[in-house]
Amino acid sequence: MKKHNFSAGPCLLPQSVMQKASEAVLNFNDSGLSILEISHRSEEFVRIMTDAQSLALEHLNLQNQGYKVLFLHGGASLQFLMTAYNLLENKAAFLNTGAWSSKAIKEAKYFGEVVEVASSGDRSFSYVPKNYEIPNDVDYFHCTSNNTIYGTQLNEFPNTEVPIVCDMSSDIFSREIDYSQFQLIYAGAQKNIGPAGVALVAIKEDILGKVSRKIPSMLDYQVHISKNSIYNTAPVFPIYVSMLTLQWLKESGGVSAIEKINRKKANLLYAEIDRNALFEAYVKNTEDRSVMNATFNLIDTELKENFDTYLKEAGVHAINGHRSIGGYRASMYNALPIESVRVLISVMQELERKA
């Protein structure tokens, strides 16, 4: 039976990408070699890297504006500290919209002072704070564009003189926004980019080189830029699959086309959550709801056993909420077919009929 995988990440990738990746493990581009056994210094891999970089720049609409794209080891969690290591001389401002922002704040504190300009922690991160002030004397402002755990998403980003660093792990490439308002964007691959094991970083190069501390090589963006993102042995397979996924996105019409589908998927599901009397959305402010992760609860938790059974029977996978807030969470990243959302909705309606 076909599974409908709503996993928050690592999540499903397009079927055509899976197919190519599987073939490449046995025979990469008819070379007689596996993608797993080619050198990271080979022509073949250098081309994979440069293709992935230029596809990423194209999807972000950041070509020829002084940005470099890196594909680095370590996931977004390593970026929590690398951003601070490279950019934080004295003080940085953070918007706290949940667990990932909090982790970024924790790591930044090893390197300098942190000003929390606003937090939605007072209501369990179920909304996005607005109308906060960013001090002019900070080295940068950091925010998390989409909060997977709570299902909130930032629609607007502040107008500020200071550089904006944005963790876009869970909504990069999902919507058309002006990506040039950010001086540094980072994202763990395992949602809209590729499999786990690599992080994408897009940096406006002129923000680097301004801190006085010495930076170990592997943590220094300038070192990685100088080696075109192949400073050490790169995570070849995760980068290859990321390149395939970025190619698929282009063939699918790019970010503008996928955004329309993403909004359609989210609208369908939120409409059902709001209509169906058995459910309630975790995020009440509709303008703060994430297009990527819809979080919701069963009002009568006694129905949970039945609902879970129907979900399983329909092949709906990984729809439990994050362990910290419980309930349900449907992650609808770029590769999730709209058909999967329709199946989920039909199960919600089945529960309503039978309840």
Add this chain to the structure above:
Amino acid sequence: MKKHNFSAGPCLLPQSVMQKASEAVLNFNDSGLSILEISHRSEEFVRIMTDAQSLALEHLNLQNQGYKVLFLHGGASLQFLMTAYNLLENKAAFLNTGAWSSKAIKEAKYFGEVVEVASSGDRSFSYVPKNYEIPNDVDYFHCTSNNTIYGTQLNEFPNTEVPIVCDMSSDIFSREIDYSQFQLIYAGAQKNIGPAGVALVAIKEDILGKVSRKIPSMLDYQVHISKNSIYNTAPVFPIYVSMLTLQWLKESGGVSAIEKINRKKANLLYAEIDRNALFEAYVKNTEDRSVMNATFNLIDTELKENFDTYLKEAGVHAINGHRSIGGYRASMYNALPIESVRVLISVMQELERKA
């Protein structure tokens, strides 16, 4: 045509591992899901991680001795700085046997004083220094057990009171030695462990917690140990394939059995290099020659074009020496079939006949 891949890494993996990995990209263990889309918090992945950890401990013969095994992002290059971040309070001693030792030294200097106890840099790292003294007042001693670029390998490790940290990226799991003489072993996966994108670390836990500096979470071994190596989203696929490779090693008779084959492969090739008048070994001291990487030169470089043509015709791949020393390098890691070595030897003999 079958390729004989002598790549220094990423290198070939066992054919059965490639087959299983390829299948898992489409359908992991008949779950209807790809290995690329399962959660790093799923039961399935937690089992992969614990299986990989216990197989590694078993192959190193380090069970029940206070060691923990981690599979971390970042490759050995991140370990260059993590070892120092976690262990270097004042001073560390290093044996410099080449480019990788030098890089480890460079990164350690960000954190404390480095004493280079000996170096083979005076003769282009073509031998292994012996009879050096390790000061008693250092926090640890660091060495590189096998030097891929030059083709040297350490056969003996010093008797010392201070903890030994060893970079075993290119010969871990290739030979039976007393691994308990090391308090910390690290290794990039892409030779004898699995594909690029993960590093193995085996740590004797009681050496941790002794430095006064604060360590950011992703760089702190104690954080990774406390989360059983799944602190953040792990590189799922590289770890899965590493687990398969460690399983294959067990099914192949373990380290003792593979060591016999490795020695046989190396003996065959070095015998031909020494016998064949057209070639000379880069490493003259036979006791310092690496069982993993045989480096050699054509004495008459005018024969290079012919040799390269014959190699290509025979399907011999990736046998060029490292760009820093030139010549040839045959890397014969665990998964390289002895048949490939025989093919290489036959090409060397073909050149001799036709020269």
